[in-house]
Amino acid sequence: MQLTNDPETLAPADCSGVCIFAEQRHGKLASVSLELLGEGRRLADALGQPLHAVVLGGGVGPVAEEVRHYGADRVHVVDDAALEHFQAEPYAAALVAVVRQVKPAILLVGQSNVTRSFVPAVALALGAGLVGGCTQVALDDAKQNLVQTRPAFGGTVFASVLTETARPQIASVRPRMFEPAARLDAPAGEIVAHSLPDDAAPRTKFLDSVDELGDAVDLTEAEVIVSGGRGIGGPEAFAMIRELADALGGVVGASRAAVDAGWIAYSHQVGQTGKIVKPRVYVACGISGAIQHQVGMRSSDTIVAINRDPEAPIFKLATYGLVGDVKQIVPALTRRFLKG
Amino acid sequence: MNIVVLVKQVIDSNDGKFDPATGLLVRAGQPATINALDEYAVEEALRLKEKLGGTVTALTMGPAGAVEILKHAVAMGADEAVHLCDDALAGSDSQATAHALARAVLTMGEVDLVLCGAESFEGATASVGVAVAASLGLPCVTFVKKIEEIGDGKAIVQRAMEEGYDRIETPLPAVMSVIKEINEPRISSLKGKMRAKKYAPKTLGVADLPEAAPERLGAVGSKTRVVRTFPPTPRPSGVKIEGEPDEMAEKLFAALKG
Ligand SMILES: Cc1cc2nc3c(=O)[nH]c(=O)nc-3n(C[C@H](O)[C@H](O)[C@H](O)COP(=O)(O)OP(=O)(O)OC[C@H]3O[C@@H](n4cnc5c(N)ncnc54)[C@H](O)[C@@H]3O)c2cc1C
Ligand SMILES: Nc1ncnc2c1ncn2[C@@H]1O[C@H](COP(=O)(O)O)[C@@H](O)[C@H]1O
Numbered sequence: 001m002q003l004t005n006d007p008e009t010l011a012p013a014d015c016s017g018v019c020i021f022a023e024q025r026h027g028k029l030a031s032v033s034l035e036l037l038g039e040g041r042r043l044a045d046a047l048g049q050p051l052h053a054v055v056l057g058g059g060v061g062p063v064a065e066e067v068r069h070y071g072a073d074r075v076h077v078v079d080d081a082a083l084e085h086f087q088a089e090p091y092a093a094a095l096v097a098v099v100r101q102v103k104p105a106i107l108l109v110g111q112s113n114v115t116r117s118f119v120p121a122v123a124l125a126l127g128a129g130l131v132g133g134c135t136q137v138a139l140d141d142a143k144q145n146l147v148q149t150r151p152a153f154g155g156t157v158f159a160s161v162l163t164e165t166a167r168p169q170i171a172s173v174r175p176r177m178f179e180p181a182a183r184l185d186a187p188a189g190e191i192v193a194h195s196l197p198d199d200a201a202p203r204t205k206f207l208d209s210v211d212e213l214g215d216a217v218d219l220t221e222a223e224v225i226v227s228g229g230r231g232i233g234g235p236e237a238f239a240m241i242r243e244l245a246d247a248l249g250g251v252v253g254a255s256r257a258a259v260d261a262g263w264i265a266y267s268h269q270v271g272q273t274g275k276i277v278k279p280r281v282y283v284a285c286g287i288s289g290a291i292q293h294q295v296g297m298r299s300s301d302t303i304v305a306i307n308r309d310p311e312a313p314i315f316k317l318a319t320y321g322l323v324g325d326v327k328q329i330v331p332a333l334t335r336r337f338l339k340g
Numbered sequence: 341m342n343i344v345v346l347v348k349q350v351i352d353s354n355d356g357k358f359d360p361a362t363g364l365l366v367r368a369g370q371p372a373t374i375n376a377l378d379e380y381a382v383e384e385a386l387r388l389k390e391k392l393g394g395t396v397t398a399l400t401m402g403p404a405g406a407v408e409i410l411k412h413a414v415a416m417g418a419d420e421a422v423h424l425c426d427d428a429l430a431g432s433d434s435q436a437t438a439h440a441l442a443r444a445v446l447t448m449g450e451v452d453l454v455l456c457g458a459e460s461f462e463g464a465t466a467s468v469g470v471a472v473a474a475s476l477g478l479p480c481v482t483f484v485k486k487i488e489e490i491g492d493g494k495a496i497v498q499r500a501m502e503e504g505y506d507r508i509e510t511p512l513p514a515v516m517s518v519i520k521e522i523n524e525p526r527i528s529s530l531k532g533k534m535r536a537k538k539y540a541p542k543t544l545g546v547a548d549l550p551e552a553a554p555e556r557l558g559a560v561g562s563k564t565r566v567v568r569t570f571p572p573t574p575r576p577s578g579v580k581i582e583g584e585p586d587e588m589a590e591k592l593f594a595a596l597k598g
Contacts, residue, residue: 025503085506088470088480113501116459117482120467121474123435129563130435132465148564151572153351154461159569166563203479205509207496212504220502266485266521267504272461273376273520275502281596298575304592318578320595322588332585336593 007127010103015167018044019052019104020072021095023114024063031221032110034180036173037070039137040108041181043146044073046139052076052102053189056094058084068187075189076102080196085206088118093200096125099168101194106146107168108137112220115172123170129163130170133276135177135299146171154272154295175220176278212265217251219270224250225279227270227297228258231286231307232326235263240330241285247337248281253297255287271296283333286326289314306330341394341490343385344445346456346469347378347413349406374409377457379416381518383525384487385455386417392491395419397448401429401440407541415528415536422448426545431559438471439556443549445476451513453490458483458517466517473515481508485521 020036022029037053044051053072055064057079064077078094091114099107099122109115111133123130135158136149146169148161163169219225226245228238238252245252253275254268270277272292282300287293289305289312297303298317305318306329315321322329352373385396398413400406401424410421424444432440445451454473459466466482473480483500490496493512498505500519510516528536546552555561581591 086501087508088482092474113483113499116466117470117480117499120434120438120465120470121480123467124438124471124474127563129433130465130467131564132434132467147567152569155572157569158572159566161564161566163564203511204481207507207509209501209506210504213502218502265504266500266519267502302596303575303578304596315578315580317575319576320592321578321580322592323580323582324585324588328585329588332589333592336586336589 007125009127010100010167012165012167015103015105016047017049017052017102017104018047018106018108019054019099019102019168021107021109021115022053022055022063022067022075023110023112024055024057024060025114027057027060027063029063029066030110030112031180032112032173032175033067034070035175035178036108036110037067037072038181039173039178041071043106043137043139047105047143049105050074052104054078054095054098056083056091058082064191065187068189068191069183069185070181071184072189074192076192076194078194078196082196082200082202085209086114086117087202087204087206088121089202089204090196090200091118092121092125093197094194095119095122097197098194099126104168107170109170109172111172111174119170119172126168128166128168128170130172131161131163132172134171134173137171137173145169154291155298174276174278212267219251219253219268219275219277222251222277222279224248224281225253225270225277225300226250226283226285227253227255227287228264228285229255229287230257230261231288232258233286237327238264240327240334244283244330244334244337247334248283250279250281253277255293284314284318285330287314288312289317341388341392341452342450343388343394343396343453343455344448344451345378345381345385345396345398345413345418346441346454346472347382347398347400347409348375348457348460349373349400349402349409350375350461372405372408374412375457375460377459377518377520379525380520380522381455381457382413382416382418383523384518385453386526387523388453388487388490394452397422399441399444400424401432401437401444403430410541411536411539412528414539415532416526417532421539421541422544423541424544428546428554428558431562432557433562433564434465434467435471435563436557436561438468438475439561440546440549440552441468442472442475443552444544445472446550447544447548453512454478454515456515456517458519469515469517476515478513478515479510480515480517481510482517484516484518487516487522
């Protein structure tokens with residue numbers, strides 16, 4: 001083992017502008033990237049400085065082209081076969097190289113398993129600060145520092161954090177916090193091609209991947225989520241949950257109890273040890289609302305809870321509480337929403 | 341296989357308190373426990389040891405009280421435990437924490453695998469493991485939900501992603517962060533508890549860390565600083581929707597569409 005040497009830090013005086021990481025998965029731009037382009041533009045305009053976007057991947061020309069429609073002044077692209085399937089080492093090396101050239105004052109990334117797997121290494125290599133899981137970012141009065149606000153303890157307290165001495169200020173932002181950038185008909189912004197640094201060959205090897213969600217969108221980006229818990233009674237009851245989700249144009253979530261029972265794959269779990277979600281509408285069916293579940297869904301815009309126990313903790317969070325049997329209420333809801 | 345498991349002490353409560361003057365978490369007087377996912381990391385280490393031999397060492401950086409979670413790891417079956425504890429480390433952010441932990445790992449001789457939890461509850465930055473790996477110059481596989489194969493200097497693991505999982509091969513030594521799907525942690529045996537009771541973890545201070553840069557440790561070495569903490573805006577109180585299922589459906593439809 002060998003320690004990495006002290007990082008060569010960027011001089012704050014040399015840094016300006018806002019850079020966002022435009023994450024793509026399988027050639028599709030993650031929706032959080034559009035949110036970052038929207039927020040990045042607002043920050044860049046407030047600073048009177050440029051907005052940069054970075055696209056990493058293999059064969060991502062079309063994605064970079066698409067990013068040009070969302071208002072970045074410059075779209076930096078590292079297009080390399082080594083980046084085709086996500087691996088932490090080449091991604092980190094590529095982003096570090098781009099940041100060293102662009103020298104942004106602010107770097108925004110969307111919180112995802114991809115960014116959480118490599119951005120901490122980027123921060124380390126740059127000797128920069130990283131604030132994870134932000135729900136809000138804003139410039140301070142002097143427009144010197146980015147006030148990065150994030151929840152802690154499962155959202156029971158919020159903390160505002162500054163990165164005063166190091167640049168870039170790296171903030172990882174949760175999905176669905178910002179208004180996405182609007183798509184412009186005409187592409188703008190120039191593409192800047194970068195090459196992958198020579199020493200970026202990964203030591204890990206990507207073998208293959210297994211998709212457990214099928215065509216459904218990822219929960220963290222979903223507008224509507226219908227979740228089933230132990231109270232739905234068994235694996236077959238997820239058919240009824242899925243029907244309601246379909247009727248609402250949403251996707252299926254679950255409590256840990258349902259996942260642990262083997263009724264549905266872990267990728268659907270919402271909560272402290274699952275996904276943190278913020279849909280427009282969250283429907284909790286037969287879920288008691290344990291604190292570990294609440295942590296994952298309490299910031300949803302509207303919460304609907306269906307539970308036969310009127311004392312269930314979930315009702316404390318619920319915008320609309322329906323006391324009764326899920327087996328009767330869920331199909332009734334499906335029928336009503338299908339009717340439109 | 342020699343395995344180091346990173347375990348973190350977290351406050352066993354859902355309302356963290358911060359010192360308004362320093363912006364730092366107040367740990368004193370708060371019930372503390374092992375970070376939930378770290379128990380899964382300990383469990384995985386023990387299973388690997390049972391299969392392949394070797395040693396399991398639990399490592400934590402934290403105040404004096406953090407000894408308790410090391411004892412918990414020992415009660416579960418860890419062979420040794422190391423406590424990195426020094427006033428100079430107070431107020432470390434995740435990068436400064438990683439800087440210190442990586443150097444503590446270096447004092448442990450030949451290490452084949454470093455396991456940690458994917459994220460800690462109170463901070464949930466999910467960044468310490470990745471930064472420890474970067475600091476040690478080791479490959480890192482995050483969100484591991486299954487170790488399919490391990491041995492002969494390499495491992496094949498499943499890494500959870502939003503849509504499912506990727507299968508990744510990594511050479512060893514490596515750092516892996518685990519999620520709860522990986523196993524079900526055991527209940528400590530009576531024998532383990534007895535051993536833990538008498539066990540005194542080895543203590544390390546900053547002076548014991550090789551190549552530790554003071555300017556990168558503790559509050560001084562932290563690039564990020566908490567300047568304000570505040571409670572979330574409370575959710576508006578909800579309404580009950582009553583009646584027969586079809587009536588409820590009608591009312592909810594009207595409420596959501598309206
Ligand atoms: C470290 C740790 C991490 C955890 N992480 C998570 C996490 O990420 N996500 C998570 O969800 N949990 C998590 N948990 C578990 C959590 O504490 C709860 O055990 C879990 O959320 C309970 O799931 P549930 O609500 O489906 O089941 P239960 O608590 O059993 O609730 C079932 C509910 O269904 C109702 N019900 C039963 N039958 C019907 C019916 N016919 N009609 C209507 N209602 C009915 C009951 O009244 C009850 O309220 C974690 C726990 C720990 C210790
Ligand atoms: N102070 C610490 N001591 C030991 N391990 C830690 C410490 N902080 C974080 N970790 C490890 O890093 C993981 C991720 O923590 P975090 O980056 O805080 O979300 C935890 O699950 C622990 O395994």
